[in-house]
Amino acid sequence: MTTTNSGLDAEVDQDLEDQPDAEVVDPEIVEAEDTTAAVPTPHLRRLSWSKVITFALLPSVLVSLVAGAGYLWFRVGALRDTDQARTQSVQAATEATVAMLSYSPDNAEVSLRAAQDRLTGSIRDSYRSLIDDVVIPGAKEKRIAATATVPAAASMTATEYHATVMVFVNQTIIVGEDAPTDTASAVEVTLDKSDGRWLISGFEPK
Template sequence: MTTLKEDLNVDTIDDEPDSTTEGAQQESGAAESQPTAGQGRRHIVWSRVFAHGILPALALVLALGAGYLKWSAGAADDLARARSESVQAARDDAVTLLTYHAETVDKELAAARERLTGEFKDAYAELTRQVVVPGAKEKHISSVAKANAAASVSATANHAVALVYVDQTVTIGADAPTDTQPVVRVTLDKVNGRWLVSRFDPV
């Protein structure tokens, strides 16, 4: 048998809401009504990365690639030009160095020296002064050279090597001409815009 006070206490307990259940429902509703913070942040981060990171990087890569291709094409053109010019210079120089006539040997070999550079120029001047010029005048020696072919061995902007295939006809006095076909390895250096011979070696 319960008293009136106990009955009132029971009714009061039954009427009070379950605070734990209500709090859980509120939190659940809040969670459903709001997007997850991780999803929002992920969307913002990737859009910024794409706009401020990937696009500028792609533009930079394309610019660098275009610049490299342009530089590479220009370098290839420069190398081809150096090869062509050095081979032509080697042909002309070989003919000039190996051609002289007894009557004009001084003038011809002096002009040939202007195509040379470095120690080879000094050595050539000494050789022609002491041996070639006196011999040509004394024995009436003439030499006529013609370059049949030439090929590049190597070439850079300022240094090149070429092979020159020569037909050389030497006449001594009244004797019959003598023909030879020397192959010469010509080394050239570019000095003040001109390809000059720094070595001249028979192969």
């Protein structure tokens, strides 16, 4: 038994000597290497978070951009509507003032009653009573002619359906064969938009 074991040991030693130098692997090193390999590198971690942040923020950014564009479009539209209201109301106030204050003995009834179609509300009724009871009869009997011009008009306030305009009026009145009389005044004209038309709802001399 002793001889056999010695012979086996000698053969094992001889085999180890015949083999090339083998790399001795420390189990603790292998375990450490495996653990290191399993941990994601810092670069990969940063890349992953950047993707997460990008996909998380992108919808918010898009919503903000859309909301901002919508608000800007709304503001541009509102400003455009206001500018249009100013322009149209000033023109309507100017034309209506000239029509209301201009007449001749021969056309007073037709022209002044046509002018009342530019009015709305209680002022329309008041103007109708004035021209029917005073202006038209006086123009015919006393041969009165009046010519109004508007050298300037300025918008005071304007929204889509309501506006106020300051109108500066020059009026020349001729009674019969008398010399013309010139007057200058300013009128604050209030207008309301109805069925696409700017109509006068207030006419206050200043």
